[in-house]
Amino acid sequence: MGINKKQKTLLGSFLNLGAVVASLLIPVAIAHAQSNGLGVTPKETFTMNAGATASNSLFLANLNKTQPLNVHLNVVDFTYQDESGSAKLLQASDQPQTAWSLKPYITVPDNVTVPPGGSKQIQFTLKLPASIGAGTYYSAVEYTASTGSGSQQVTIAASSATLLFINVPGKTSELLTMKNFGMYDTKANKFVSVFHSQPTYFDYRLANNGNLAEAPAGSLVIKNMFGHLVAKVDNANPKGQIALIGQTRRFQGCNPKSTAAQDLPKDENCIPFNLKPGLYTATIAIFYGQNGQPTREIGATSHFWYLPWSFIVEVLVVAALVIYFASRIYSGMRRRK
Amino acid sequence: MKHKFNLLGLRLLVLSLLVAWTLPPFIGISHAYATLQSRSIYILTSAGGANTTHTFSFTFAVPVSVASLQFEYCTDPIDGVTCVAPNGLDVSGAILDSQTGQTGFSILSESSSTIILTRPQALSDTALNTYQFSDATNPSDIGPFFVRISSYASSDASGAYDAFSSVAANISTGVNINAEVPQILYFCSAVTIPTDCSSANGDFIDLSSLLSNTTRYSTSQFLVGTNAPNGYNVNVNGPTMSSGTDTITAQTPPAINKVGKSQFGINLKANLTPLVGAEMSGGSGNVIATYATSNKFAYTDGDVVASGPGPSDIGKYTVSYIVNVPSTQPPGIYNTTITYICTAGF
Numbered sequence: 001m002g003i004n005k006k007q008k009t010l011l012g013s014f015l016n017l018g019a020v021v022a023s024l025l026i027p028v029a030i031a032h033a034q035s036n037g038l039g040v041t042p043k044e045t046f047t048m049n050a051g052a053t054a055s056n057s058l059f060l061a062n063l064n065k066t067q068p069l070n071v072h073l074n075v076v077d078f079t080y081q082d083e084s085g086s087a088k089l090l091q092a093s094d095q096p097q098t099a100w101s102l103k104p105y106i107t108v109p110d111n112v113t114v115p116p117g118g119s120k121q122i123q124f125t126l127k128l129p130a131s132i133g134a135g136t137y138y139s140a141v142e143y144t145a146s147t148g149s150g151s152q153q154v155t156i157a158a159s160s161a162t163l164l165f166i167n168v169p170g171k172t173s174e175l176l177t178m179k180n181f182g183m184y185d186t187k188a189n190k191f192v193s194v195f196h197s198q199p200t201y202f203d204y205r206l207a208n209n210g211n212l213a214e215a216p217a218g219s220l221v222i223k224n225m226f227g228h229l230v231a232k233v234d235n236a237n238p239k240g241q242i243a244l245i246g247q248t249r250r251f252q253g254c255n256p257k258s259t260a261a262q263d264l265p266k267d268e269n270c271i272p273f274n275l276k277p278g279l280y281t282a283t284i285a286i287f288y289g290q291n292g293q294p295t296r297e298i299g300a301t302s303h304f305w306y307l308p309w310s311f312i313v314e315v316l317v318v319a320a321l322v323i324y325f326a327s328r329i330y331s332g333m334r335r336r337k
Numbered sequence: 338m339k340h341k342f343n344l345l346g347l348r349l350l351v352l353s354l355l356v357a358w359t360l361p362p363f364i365g366i367s368h369a370y371a372t373l374q375s376r377s378i379y380i381l382t383s384a385g386g387a388n389t390t391h392t393f394s395f396t397f398a399v400p401v402s403v404a405s406l407q408f409e410y411c412t413d414p415i416d417g418v419t420c421v422a423p424n425g426l427d428v429s430g431a432i433l434d435s436q437t438g439q440t441g442f443s444i445l446s447e448s449s450s451t452i453i454l455t456r457p458q459a460l461s462d463t464a465l466n467t468y469q470f471s472d473a474t475n476p477s478d479i480g481p482f483f484v485r486i487s488s489y490a491s492s493d494a495s496g497a498y499d500a501f502s503s504v505a506a507n508i509s510t511g512v513n514i515n516a517e518v519p520q521i522l523y524f525c526s527a528v529t530i531p532t533d534c535s536s537a538n539g540d541f542i543d544l545s546s547l548l549s550n551t552t553r554y555s556t557s558q559f560l561v562g563t564n565a566p567n568g569y570n571v572n573v574n575g576p577t578m579s580s581g582t583d584t585i586t587a588q589t590p591p592a593i594n595k596v597g598k599s600q601f602g603i604n605l606k607a608n609l610t611p612l613v614g615a616e617m618s619g620g621s622g623n624v625i626a627t628y629a630t631s632n633k634f635a636y637t638d639g640d641v642v643a644s645g646p647g648p649s650d651i652g653k654y655t656v657s658y659i660v661n662v663p664s665t666q667p668p669g670i671y672n673t674t675i676t677y678i679c680t681a682g683f
Contacts, residue, residue, distance in 0.1 A: 037525030037534030042681030063534035085682035158526035217481030219413035265566030287505035292379035
């Protein structure tokens with residue numbers, strides 16, 4: 001009952017025709033009638049006591065000056081993608097609620113319309129039960145710009161979100177563990193112990209096994225092989241990066257050009273350290289703990305070499321000269337004996 | 338034999354010098370001291386520049402003689418490193434409101450960044466101690482600051498300390514909230530965005546008829562920028578193209594365009610095969626590796642496709658789509674909705 005080659009070709013042509021016919025049924029370009037441009041508050045952090053109720057607002061702007069922005073609002077749980085600060089929105093319809101979800105406690109409007117070029121403050125309410133445990137609760141408020149019909153071949157939709165963190169004070173379980181620390185080569189994307197050009201960045205990986213999203217603070221000092229302090233970075237978490245609950249997070253700091261608060265998060269503010277060739281010891285002290293809760297401290301030490309190629313060549317030339325003259329002297333001494 | 342001995346001696350000398358040079362000097366000059374346990378700082382109002390109350394709590398790990406305590410506010414917590422006071426901080430007029438545990442202290446001296454308490458010398462215990470100061474002015478800069486706490490047997494915090502530890506605190510809002518530039522995340526997505534988000538046009542891509550002997554391809558664009566310190570991430574969300582239960586296979590891992598194969602993929606590069614797409618322009622973000630190879634396409638629902646590690650000017654990304662079908666692809670109207678979700682980094 002198999003089909004022959006001719007039948008296959010005919011069938012293929014028929015199917016292609018079917019696809020062609022089907023595609024002809026697809027509506028041709030419809031006029032774009034709604035904005036797909038959003039400006040939102042990226043992240044908000046609040047501290048609220050158990051049992052408290054609070055109202056606040058989220059900023060939403062329509063970046064299109066001629067078309068209205070119709071957005072559907074949805075509270076979505078999120079977690080981490082990897083060791084970076086990328087949020088993974090948990091959107092599956094059968095997604096169980098996370099232990100840190102804000103969903104049961106937050107009320108947002110379902111739909112909002114923002115006029116062309118305008119903005120709105122979207123009111124939301126948070127109502128925490130008295131029995132809620134201390135810790136961090138977080139979810140994202142997602143704004144999905146409505147699109148036209150979904151029957152087109154590939155419909156493009158834009159969505160943005162505000163990451164919402166609520167810290168509930170009280171006796172929390174806080175535990176960060178240092179996994180790695182060292183000077184970092186961002187080009188090679190790895191920890192490095194021998195640098196041929198001045199290092200700029202240091203990284204550390206912390207595992208968060210507590211029930212708080214932690215933004216640790218700390219400082220880095222670099223000492224030379226004689227124990228003298230040669231460099232210091234006051235703020236080892238210049239971007240205020242956060243380790244989510246359960247996440248092993250890679251934090252990055254650098255030698256800042258400016259220590260002004262507004263400059264610290266900028267990538268262009270990172271400049272190479274000014275080290276002389278040699279062996280160095282970098283020590284980091286990390287502190288964490290909620291306001292009023294015990295401050296916890298973890299530290300780590302890492303050794304690294306700064307050996308520019310020019311220095312290596314110089315050392316080799318000098319060593320060669322020393323060996324050459326030493327052997328000449330040694331040979332001379334032997335002859336005299 | 339003598340020469341051999343001399344040669345060995347020379348080698349040993351060179352080796353010893355090398356070892357001495359390469360080993361770090363782990364032996365530093367320091368004095369022994371105990372650390373403070375269960376230590377914390379509570380700031381009643383954590384706004385920059387606020388006149389507020391700072392409360393310190395700690396225990397001594399072991400009993401020590403205590404006649405003075407020093408609270409030194411610094412930009413780093415590290416023992417032995419010169420203390421730099423945080424901008425705007427002023428505790429020169431702080432009042433010692435209350436004390437528990439080791440008590441009997443009064444203020445000996447205050448400067449803008451240091452408070453020294455004194456009392457007659459007495460041996461501490463290991464119970465919790467608290468010291469509450471009002472009329473303390475917070476640092477003005479958003480971000481962390483540290484307080485180095487040390488205890489001395491001397492009555493004026495002179496000489497070597499017997500116990501030392503630091504606590505960390507954080508200023509969460511600026512001095513003048515009204516003058517702050519709020520963080521904002523800009524994002525738009527459309528078929529074409531010639532200039533800025535106000536020029537975004539089109540929300541569906543017409544790939545025309547899907548044929549087994551031809552690749553269908555097209556593009557869409559998105560613009561993203563933010564002043565948020567941890568930048569942004571853009572995820573692509575949505576199923577592959579389907580018609581009822583019939584689907585076109587989402588390409589994974591990245592692969593070249595293959596005519597006649599069931600294949601739906603995207604990338605964010607300028608491609609030659611087929612001739613479609615454009616390089617990212619503007620801003621300081623980058624395309625994630627899976628979608629950053631010319632002429633290779635992939636699609637996985639939920640993938641991050643672009644990210645910016647920090648504050649970034651508006652950057653424009655062009656997404657190229659390719660669709661191939663085999664001759665056996667069941668006829669139907671194949672469609673999908675691709676949602677680009679932009680979130681801030683954390």
